[in-house]
Amino acid sequence: MDKHRSNVFIALVLVLLIIAAILAWTTGSKILSGAPVTANDNAKPVSTKVVPSAAVETSSPSKTPAETSTPEPTATPKPSATPKPTATPKPEARTLDKTGSISSQTGANINMRVDWHITSANSKELTLDVEVYIVSYAINAGQHNGSIRLYGKEYTFVSDPIRIDDNSKKHETLIYDATVTIPAEAGETVAVPISAKWDFDGVYGGKQIGRITAEATLTVKA
Numbered sequence: 001m002d003k004h005r006s007n008v009f010i011a012l013v014l015v016l017l018i019i020a021a022i023l024a025w026t027t028g029s030k031i032l033s034g035a036p037v038t039a040n041d042n043a044k045p046v047s048t049k050v051v052p053s054a055a056v057e058t059s060s061p062s063k064t065p066a067e068t069s070t071p072e073p074t075a076t077p078k079p080s081a082t083p084k085p086t087a088t089p090k091p092e093a094r095t096l097d098k099t100g101s102i103s104s105q106t107g108a109n110i111n112m113r114v115d116w117h118i119t120s121a122n123s124k125e126l127t128l129d130v131e132v133y134i135v136s137y138a139i140n141a142g143q144h145n146g147s148i149r150l151y152g153k154e155y156t157f158v159s160d161p162i163r164i165d166d167n168s169k170k171h172e173t174l175i176y177d178a179t180v181t182i183p184a185e186a187g188e189t190v191a192v193p194i195s196a197k198w199d200f201d202g203v204y205g206g207k208q209i210g211r212i213t214a215e216a217t218l219t220v221k222a
Contacts, residue, residue, distance in 0.1 A: 094186050096120035096222060102194060104214040110136040110204045112212045114148070114196045118220055126184045126222055132176040132196050136204070138167035146198040150180045159198065184222035192218040
């Protein structure tokens with residue numbers, strides 16, 4: 001019994017020795033391999049102050065300015081001449097002066113004659129002047145009604161009494177005159193109708209004569 005206990009005790013001691021040897025071998029291996037040694041828990045940590053180094057100002061290298069060419073001075077523009085206003089062309093002056101006459105044909109020695117005169121009033125108008133005459137030898141007539149139409153305008157009148165005793169020649173007696181304006185551009189051709197009437201209603205040279213008429217249409221180039 002005592003021998004058995006001794007064997008057990010010896011076996012335990014051997015086991016402990018083996019364990020101790022293994023631990024010692026393991027610790028030595030760590031030291032040799034540079035493993036950190038665990039410090040004592042009671043040891044105070046050594047504080048190390050890091051003194052900041054003074055910042056050294058470094059200036060960045062300045063850029064070399066690129067060469068710029070000096071612009072040439074701009075020439076001062078000369079003021080343009082103020083254009084003169086275009087003169088409005090004046091209408092060409094025209095000179096128109098035409099005359100003529102229109103006569104009735106009664107077949108007796110008494111007739112009516114219309115003398116007309118056309119002139120240029122301005123660049124856009126003409127002026128027509130007319131005079132109405134009774135052409136006869138000796139005559140003794142009272143007042144008579146008459147009318148005249150000029151370029152569409154009609155005028156009426158009453159002639160004064162006519163008394164002529166001389167039967168040796170023809171006499172011209174003015175019974176009416178009128179003036180009208182006719183629109184006509186320069187170079188335009190215008191038709192101008194003229195119609196005159198005089199109510200004689202009597203006998204002359206043994207011939208019964210009623211209304212005496214003189215009419216025609218003038219063609220005028222303005």
